[in-house]
Amino acid sequence: MDAKKLGFDTINLGHGSGGIMTRDLLDKIIFKTFSNPYLNQKHDGSIVKFNNEIAISTDSFVISPIFFKGGNIGELAVNGTVNDVAMCGAIPKYLSLAFIVEEGLQIDEFIKIVKSIKDAADKSGVQIITGDTKVVERGKGDKIFINTTGFGEVHPNANISTDNIKVGDKIIVNGFIAQHGMAIMSQREGLEFESTIESDTTNVNYLVNDLLNEFGDKIHLFRDPTRGGLASVLSEIATDINKGIVINENKIPLEKQVAAACEILGLDPLYVANEGVFITIVESDIADAVIELMKNDKKGINTVCIGEITNVHHNKVVMNSSIGGKRIVTPLIGEQLPRIC
Amino acid sequence: MKYLSEYRNLEATKSYLKLIENTITKPWKIMEICGGQTHGLVKNGLLDLLPDKVQMIHGPGCPVCVTPLNLIDKAIELLENGVIVCSFGDMIRVPGSKKSLLEAKANGGDLRILYSPLEAVNIAKNNPDKEVVFFAVGFETTAPANALSVLHAQKESVKNYSILVSHVLVPPAMEAILDDEFCNINAFLGAGHVCAIMGFKDYYPLAEKYKIPIIITGFEPLDLVQGIYMAVNQLEKGIYTVENQYARVVKEEGNLAAINVIQTIFEIGNREWRGIGEIPNSGYRLKKEYQEFDAELKFGISNIKVPENSECIAGEILKGIKKPHQCSQFGKACTPQNPLGAPMVSSEGACAAYYHFSTI
Numbered sequence: 140m141d142a143k144k145l146g147f148d149t150i151n152l153g154h155g156s157g158g159i160m161t162r163d164l165l166d167k168i169i170f171k172t173f174s175n176p177y178l179n180q181k182h183d184g185s186i187v188k189f190n191n192e193i194a195i196s197t198d199s200f201v202i203s204p205i206f207f208k209g210g211n212i213g214e215l216a217v218n219g220t221v222n223d224v225a226m227c228g229a230i231p232k233y234l235s236l237a238f239i240v241e242e243g244l245q246i247d248e249f250i251k252i253v254k255s256i257k258d259a260a261d262k263s264g265v266q267i268i269t270g271d272t273k274v275v276e277r278g279k280g281d282k283i284f285i286n287t288t289g290f291g292e293v294h295p296n297a298n299i300s301t302d303n304i305k306v307g308d309k310i311i312v313n314g315f316i317a318q319h320g321m322a323i324m325s326q327r328e329g330l331e332f333e334s335t336i337e338s339d340t341t342n343v344n345y346l347v348n349d350l351l352n353e354f355g356d357k358i359h360l361f362r363d364p365t366r367g368g369l370a371s372v373l374s375e376i377a378t379d380i381n382k383g384i385v386i387n388e389n390k391i392p393l394e395k396q397v398a399a400a401c402e403i404l405g406l407d408p409l410y411v412a413n414e415g416v417f418i419t420i421v422e423s424d425i426a427d428a429v430i431e432l433m434k435n436d437k438k439g440i441n442t443v444c445i446g447e448i449t450n451v452h453h454n455k456v457v458m459n460s461s462i463g464g465k466r467i468v469t470p471l472i473g474e475q476l477p478r479i480c
Numbered sequence: 481m482k483y484l485s486e487y488r489n490l491e492a493t494k495s496y497l498k499l500i501e502n503t504i505t506k507p508w509k510i511m512e513i514c515g516g517q518t519h520g521l522v523k524n525g526l527l528d529l530l531p532d533k534v535q536m537i538h539g540p541g542c543p544v545c546v547t548p549l550n551l552i553d554k555a556i557e558l559l560e561n562g563v564i565v566c567s568f569g570d571m572i573r574v575p576g577s578k579k580s581l582l583e584a585k586a587n588g589g590d591l592r593i594l595y596s597p598l599e600a601v602n603i604a605k606n607n608p609d610k611e612v613v614f615f616a617v618g619f620e621t622t623a624p625a626n627a628l629s630v631l632h633a634q635k636e637s638v639k640n641y642s643i644l645v646s647h648v649l650v651p652p653a654m655e656a657i658l659d660d661e662f663c664n665i666n667a668f669l670g671a672g673h674v675c676a677i678m679g680f681k682d683y684y685p686l687a688e689k690y691k692i693p694i695i696i697t698g699f700e701p702l703d704l705v706q707g708i709y710m711a712v713n714q715l716e717k718g719i720y721t722v723e724n725q726y727a728r729v730v731k732e733e734g735n736l737a738a739i740n741v742i743q744t745i746f747e748i749g750n751r752e753w754r755g756i757g758e759i760p761n762s763g764y765r766l767k768k769e770y771q772e773f774d775a776e777l778k779f780g781i782s783n784i785k786v787p788e789n790s791e792c793i794a795g796e797i798l799k800g801i802k803k804p805h806q807c808s809q810f811g812k813a814c815t816p817q818n819p820l821g822a823p824m825v826s827s828e829g830a831c832a833a834y835y836h837f838s839t840i
Contacts, residue, residue, distance in 0.1 A: 398484055402484060405827065461524075462488055462489070462490050462493040462524055462525075462526070462529075462702075463493065463494065463529060464524050464525020464526055464528055464529050465525045466523055466837040467836070469836050472816045473816075
């Protein structure tokens with residue numbers, strides 16, 4: 140697809156009108172890129188068949204900047220929703236894809252985003268089966284917003300529910316935390332600093348599938364700590380299960396450069412957003428085997444057990460600090476704010 | 481040197497805790513001046529590891545917490561009148577008399593969160609048809625960068641840039657605390673970063689006059705336990721002098737280049753402290769020859785005055801007379817989501833530190 144041959148450089152209000160310009164945009168870019176039997180019907184929607192229970196998850200992506208180190212809004216929109224479906228213990232199959240574009244978006248930027256959506260969808264084995272494109276006036280959006288809804292078939296062995304979590308269950312995380320948030324932070328206006336930190340955006344659905352194949356209902360929970368970070372997700376779980384959670388600071392996987400960047404900006408990595416990270420809570424007798432399986436997958440090389448479920452301090456997450464103290468880990472309240480000094 | 485690991489070393493920390501325990505015979509109250517130190521103590525769970533005889537009192541060294549209500553209202557006034565207001569991050573959620581900067585932003589104000597005031601000068605250059613104000617909050621630590629932004633703006637003839645000055649100084653605050661009739665503090669941990677800029681010569685007369693040990697201390701767990709040990713050691717021996725625990729960063733004379741920049745544009749004047757009131761000669765104001773950069777004068781907002789919230793005991797917290805959990809509003813009417821006062825908002829505020837990290 141060559142942006143120069145399309146006959147337009149930017150997306151304008153006409154591309155969202157529903158008329159010939161919309162058709163042109165869809166035919167030349169969307170249908171061409173995502174061509175599949177469902178989409179090629181060019182109907183108002185698609186009809187699909189599932190053989191088991193289905194898991195559905197939706198998410199809107201409004202990230203700024205839309206291109207960042209390690210990815211862009213397009214692949215984020217696929218991976219984010221694919222992972223959310225996987226966290227339900229399901230195998231993601233289909234995605235809907237809706238754009239809200241601010242007029243004036245450069246067409247080559249749009250094409251770049253669409254191409255990464257295609258790549259990410261192929262990598263996770265999902266098809267785009269329905270979608271929508273709207274264009275809003277300049278100033279009423281922020282270049283581009285994307286909404287995706289994912290549909291997946293629940294894995295036959297899965298029984299994912301906080302109700303299954305027991306005292307003694309282990310909490311395992313698949314790798315370094317805080318990479319995505321710090322990559323974005325390093326490129327925000329006014330906060331720019333030089334770093335090579337890249338977003339960790341990726342799909343983890345195949346690894347989740349492997350874990351369910353192997354361990355079935357001994358896996359009690361999957362959760363991806365995106366916005367709000369690890370701290371917020373663990374706090375939510377502790378409240379939901381009415382039990383305590385204890386984690387160990389020196390086990391939290393944190394890459395050196397990310398740790399240093401957090402330190403400089405005065406941010407706590409436990410609250411920084413992740414994209415390709417998930418935690419799983421599993422029965423203690425399979426914990427070692429789970430870790431071994433995950434470490435053998437390239438999406439889980441740095442897998443580690445960070446803590447467990449306890450019968451004390453109900454509803455709270457307590458962290459054993461590296462120097463032998465304890466502190467409560469509370470959920471994030473508003474946005475994490477950089478400190479003065 | 482691996483600052484992040486070596487100063488958070490379990491064994492080294494334990495050995496200092498042991499030393500403190502072996503040295504101490506009487507109960508002592510030690511105030512850490514800086515909010516960063518409070519944060520370090522609480523976040524690492526150090527308060528529970530210290531011997532019972534050591535009681536840490538949390539000091540006023542949180543710049544956000546001591547910024548008076550009327551300055552926040554002034555910044556909001558500017559924001560609501562089309563001025564681009566630039567601020568450090570933790571200032572924006574602090575409630576003014578009616579709302580916070582964050583709420584004013586939601587209502588359409590152009591608020592930018594920055595790490596460096598020099599960035600604000602760039603914003604002014606890029607928006608020549610707008611006025612740009614940097615909310616120059618902080619202790620001596622942030623003063624050099626804020627001063628430098630004015631010098632840059634002057635050098636590059638950026639006429640649409642000014643600063644809303646709210647600079648406060650540590651030594652006068654220490655003296656105000658010591659002069660308070662309820663003061664029962666036996667030793668200070670001096671604020672390491674402030675001393676990195678200013679040095680610590682000013683502290684000798686304080687230690688002498690009030691017969692109180694002052695240990696210039698860093699922020700990592702090992703710094704803190706070592707600082708506490710040095711304080712306990714002096715107290716037990718009955719001596720009182722200034723010692724520098726944070727020698728890897730702090731020199732006695734401070735950072736002369738930074739001091740020079742500060743003295744070029746600022747002069748010392750009276751300042752109001754939130755919850756404490758006006759302390760003589762406790763802050764910086766712009767010198768006469770730099771008054772064109774004074775946002776209060778430029779926009780005629782010097783006369784905005786508002787009373788402090790009577791339900792908030794921030795003053796007593798900042799002077800170390802009360803602990804956060806001794807406040808009847810703590811965790812009830814006052815939470816980080818709905819703060820009555822600044823110490824509950826800022827990450828360095830004693831109330832927020834207690835709310836987030838301590839008491840299991």
